[in-house]
Each structure stands twice: as structure tokens, then as C-alpha cells.
Ligand SMILES: Nc1nc2c(ncn2[C@@H]2O[C@H](COP(=O)(O)OP(=O)(O)OP(=O)(O)O)[C@@H](O)[C@H]2O)c(=O)[nH]1
């Protein structure tokens with residue numbers, strides 16, 4: 001992104017997202033570190049953000065006393081340290097502009113900056129006096145502007161289990177206070193202090209009750225309680241007052257050395273310490289997800305409602321998970337294109353492609369999805385993949401049938417000609433017929449890449465031909481009745497052998513499907529487990545960060561003798577610890593849960609493949625019907641035994657020697673019961689379902 005763009009427009013006191021900026025974010029797949037700057041107007045915020053972008057110009061500065069930045073502006077730049085991250089800089093409209101005089105609007109900008117960032121920079125000028133802290137009044141109103149859970153009331157001030165500001169610390173950004181034009185010495189009671197100690201000193205609480213003390217303590221307590229970490233930078237003036245209006249055109253080298261030094265330290269700190277933006281649950285946010293968040297939050301505010309962290313995450317999870325299903329499906333489909341172009345292929349080949357593509361698709365899904373707690377989206381993907389696979393299996397079978405039938409048709413042309421010419425209608429014709437027939441079958445077998453139905457189509461062909469063969473046998477005057485009987489028996493045996501081959505072929509395919517399902521089930525469990533462990537870790541991390549921050553606060557309160565406050569803090573810590581414990585127990589529960597999800601996915605796969613089995617079943621039924629009809633027809637027309645004699649009577653030849661099987665899809669079949677399979681070599685009893 002060459003220059004910043006407006007992300008949220010603020011016109012007539014109303015906030016709107018800028019579609020172009022959202023579109024930009026939606027196209028950003030990298031995870032993001034989001035740094036937002038807030039603070040009073042005309043305090044050098046935009047200038048500081050330009051420093052973070054490493055540019056002299058970018059966010060527009062104004063040299064006059066009138067406020068410059070309106071709404072929220074965004075600049076996405078490559079992260080200088082985390083190569084696979086994008087640094088999103090959010091420059092916000094200055095707060096407290098007297099000309100605007102709309103503090104509610106200011107408060108929403110402030111809340112949005114908190115909701116969207118992983119590091120919040122609060123920028124002010126001069127010193128951290130009481131005025132400066134009071135200018136941060138918006139922080140005390142955050143319970144009215146941000147809900148954590150959908151069940152908690154917006155204005156709830158009590159920190160109940162389910163909501164309230166005690167939870168803010170888990171989800172809020174880190175807090176950095178930048179003080180500009182700091183001219184004092186960093187000294188407290190004659191002792192040199194660091195910038196952070198100065199900040200801590202300024203945020204110290206006053207003892208005792210009374211409204212005055214309560215008011216004094218409120219914003220300080222909010223800062224201390226809501227943000228997981230605090231940091232302070234004090235900047236001297238960057239140049240002389242005369243040069244100040246031209247700051248953005250000044251060379252870095254012409255700036256005051258001490259300013260440059262602080263600015264460098266500040267930038268380094270931001271680059272190194274700012275975390276990847278996460279949402280409730282600790283899930284890392286990509287540019288695209290940030291786009292969803294901005295939209296959800298701004299639209300909620302525009303509707304007059306209070307943005308809710310939980311709802312925003314749920315809404316985003318729905319959109320992202322559906323997109324993850326689509327992405328997984330696309331990965332699968334493109335993974336299968338290569339093998340599709342080769343149809344017909346052997347079962348092993350299509351199966352290997354399926355397993356690989358299935359794995360890749362699930363991986364792509366897992367990478368993008370989150371909070372798919374019941375596995376509904378994973379199941380949707382499994383069903384979509386199974387259906388696509390079922391279609392491909394059917395296409396592959398049809399291609400095999402087509403190729404085999406065409407081959408047999410071609411190979412049987414010379415024999416058909418000979419029948420026409422009456423070559424086999426002579427004594428000894430049967431022997432000649434058999435020899436040609438065997439030769440033709442051998443040629444068929446020698447042909448490679450016939451696909452998954454080679455034996456089945458041959459079996460069908462041979463069964464058809466047996467009528468013709470028998471006619472020739474019966475008409476052969478060279479053979480005795482006894483010899484004919486022996487040949488009939490031989491033919492029966494040969495047909496039975498072919499039927500066994502056909503069954504073996506079918507069995508092999510079903511076994512492959514069982515193996516596939518077992519393998520992808522195991523892999524699915526593995527991927528699901530990894531994902532759940534990762535999500536649990538993210539949640540744990542979120543809690544730990546909150547706990548750490550509370551423990552640090554407790555220590556400080558204890559040191560200063562705030563026994564009452566410390567007791568309240570203890571309760572919060574206890575509640576966080578309990579949550580941590582609950583999370584641990586949840587993990588065990590989850591492990592049970594994910595097995596149930598995996599089982600559900602497996603069932604979905606079976607259902608998805610159902611239409612393939614329905615198709616097969618219907619095809620078998622049609623085939624049986626066609627064959628029955630044909631036998632009836634042949635018997636009726638007397639084809640059997642109606643053989644031409646030597647004098648040239650034509651043999652009544654069956655024109656449908658290789659019957660065409662209809663292969664149209666079985667659209668209406670509701671029966672999704674999968675066939676029982678004798679797993680044979682696997683040692684399982686007949687009846688294992690696919
Ligand atoms: N004194 C002083 N002036 C500064 C500093 N940094 C920037 N400026 C100047 O202050 C003016 C306002 O700077 P901006 O960065 O536009 O301030 P802003 O806080 O973004 O202002 P709004 O967008 O109006 O809220 C410009 O003329 C800057 O050159 C600083 O550290 N000290």
C-alpha cells in the first residue's frame with residue numbers, strides 16, 4: 001500500500017466503513033499486527049505513525065491549529081521484523097476537538113481503536129499531569145462501549161463471571177503512552193526515574209474514599225486494570241518552534257538528535273513487542289478477518305448498539321469457516337483434475353489422488369477455520385468432498401465401461417463377419433469359433449488401462465456371447481451329444497470363473513474404499529487434534545497474559561498498602577485461575593468431543609458416498625433386467641439352436657452382443673444404505689459397511 005487510505009469515515013457524527021479499504025483488507029491473507037494511535041487533536045499523532053511506516057510523508061499532517069485527520073485512516077505496510085506479517089497502522093481523528101464538540105463520537109473512535117488494535121498508542125503533549133489522565137476519560141466509559149459476551153449488559157459495572165470489565169484485560173491491546181515535547185527532567189523526589197516508572201508514578205492511586213479521590217482514581221484504575229501491559233516514551237521536541245510546521249519535509253538528519261533517539265527506540269519497541277492481533281479465544285487475525293471485524297464493529301455502532309467481542313468473533317467465524325469449506329473444496333477439486341484427465345484409471349490411482357487431495361483440502365480448511373466447535377463446517381467439507389469423489393468414481397467407471405465396450409465391439413467385428421459368412425456353421429465350426437473367441441479375449445486382456453470395470457464388462461460380454469456360442473455348439477455336427485455336454489459344462493465353468501474375477505474386481509474396489517475411509521479418518525483425527533490443541537493453547541495464552549498482568553498489579557497494590565483493592569484483585573486472580581483450571585478440564589472434554597466430531601465426519605463421508613453406491617446398485621438392477629429381457633427374447637425367437645446349416649442359412653445373430661448399459665445418474669434414489677462388503681483379506685466378517 002503506497003499511501004494511507006480512509007478506513008472509517010466520520011461524517012456528521014456518524015461512522016461508516018469505506019468499502020475500498022475493506023476490500024483491500026479482504027484481500028490480505030497475512031496475519032496482522034495492528035497499531036492504533038489515539039489522543040488529543042494536534043498532538044503529532046499522524047507524524048508519529050509516519051515514523052512507524054518509515055516514511056516522512058503518508059498520513060496527512062496539518063500545520064494549523066485545526067484538526068486534520070478525520071475518522072480512522074489505515075496504512076498497511078510490510079512488517080519490518082516479522083516477515084510474514086503485515087503492519088497495519090491506524091491513525092485516528094484527534095479527540096477533544098472544540099470545533100467538533102462531540103465527545104460521544106470521540107468515545108466511539110477511541111473504542112474502535114481499542115477493538116481493532118493489538119497495540120494502542122496514547123499520544124499526549126507536555127507531561128502526564130492530572131489533566132492528561134482526565135483527558136483519557138473515554139477509558140472510564142469503556143464498559144458502556146464494549147461488551148465482552150453477548151449475555152453481559154452493556155452498562156454492567158459489576159464484574160460477574162460472564163462479562164464486565166474484569167475480562168477486558170484478556171482481550172485488550174497493550175498500552176503505550178507517548179508524551180511529546182517533554183521538557184522536564186525525569187526525576188521524582190530527587191531520584192532519576194525511567195519513563196515507565198514515571199508512567200507508573202502518574203497512575204498511582206490515592207488512598208481514602210470521597211468523591212474526589214474516586215474520580216481521581218477511576219481513569220487510573222481503568223488503565224491499570226484493562227490493559228495487559230503498559231509502556232511509556234517521552235519525546236523531546238523534534239526541532240525548533242519555527243521549523244515545526246515544516247516537520248514533514250525536514251530531513252531526518254536535521255531533527256534534534258535526542259528526538260531521533262527516542263523515536264528509534266519507540267519504533268523498535270513497537271516492531272519487536274507488538275503482538276499479532278487476536279480475537280477473543282486468542283485466534284490470530286489476518287487482514288481479511290480484520291476487514292470483517294471493522295465492518296461488524298462499525299455497523300454495530302452505526303445501528304446504535306454496543307459492539308460485542310463475542311458476537312463479532314462468532315459472526316466472523318461463520319464467514320471464515322464457510323470460506324474455509326469453499327477453499328477446501330476448491331483445493332480438492334483442483335487436486336483431482338490431473339487424474340480426471342486420465343480416466344479411466346485403476347482404483348489404486350484414483351484412490352491415491354483422492355487421499356492426497358482430501359488431506360490437502362482438510363489442511364487448507366484447518367488453516368483458515370476457527371471456532372468450528374461442533375465440527376459442522378468440517379462435516380460440510382467432508383460431505384462436499386465425498387460427493388465430488390462419488391461423482392468422479394462414477395465418471396471413472398463410466399469411462400472404463402465405455403472403453404471396454406468399444407474395445408470388445410472392435411475386437412468382435414471379424415468374428416461377426418465370419419458368422420455372417422457361415423464360417424462356423426460347418427462341422428468342426430465350434431472348435432474354430434472357440435479358438436477365435438479365446439484369441440479375442442486374449443487380445444482384450446492384453447489391452448492396458450481399461451479401468452475399474454474391465455472384468456465386469458468382459459463378464460457381461462461373455463455371458464452374452466455364450467448364447468451365440470451355444471448355438472454354434474448345438475449346430476456342430478462333428479460333435480457327439482456327449483461331447484456337447486462336456487463343452488457346455490466347460491463353458492459354464494469358464495463363465496463362473498469370469499464371474500469370480502468380476503466379483504474380485506468389485507471387492508478390490510470396495511476394500512480400497514474401506515481402506516481410504518479408515519486412512520482419512522485417522523488423518524482427520526490427527527488434524528483435528530492438532531487444531532484443537534492449538535486453539536486450546538491460544539485460549540490458555542490469552543488467560544495467562546491476563547493472569548500475569550493481574551499478578552503484577554496485585555504486587556504493586558500490595559506494596560503500596562491498598563489492602564482493600566488488593567483483596568478485590570485477589571478475587572479477580574482467583575476467578576482467572578479457576579477459568580484456567582476449567583480450561584484444562586475442558587481440554588479433556590474436548591478430546592472426547594473431537595473423537596465424536598471425527599466419527600460424525602466419517603458418517604458424513606459415508607452419506608456423501610451414498611449416491612455412488614445407489615448409482616451402482618441401480619446399474620446392477622438395470623443390467624440384470626436387460627439380461628433377463630434378452631434371454632427371454634432369445635428364447636422366444638429361438639435364437640438358441642437356430643443355426644444356419646452349411647447350405648448358407650444365416651445364423652440368427654444377436655445384435656446386442658455387447659449390451660449397452662445405461663449410465664444415467666439415479667437422481668431420485670433415496671436409498672443411501674451402503675453395501676455390505678466382505679473385507680476378505682482384512683479378516684473382517686462379511687458385512688463391514690463402507
Ligand atoms: N511541537 C511538536 N509538533 C509536532 C510534533 N510532531 C509533529 N508536530 C507538528 O504538529 C502538527 C500536527 O501534527 P499531526 O501529526 O498532524 O498531529 P495530529 O495529532 O495527527 O493532529 P490531528 O490529526 O488534527 O488530530 C504538524 O505541524 C506537525 O509537524 C512534535 O513532536 N512536537
Ligand SMILES: [Mg+2]
Nearest residue numbers: 045046068069
Ligand atoms: Mg492526524
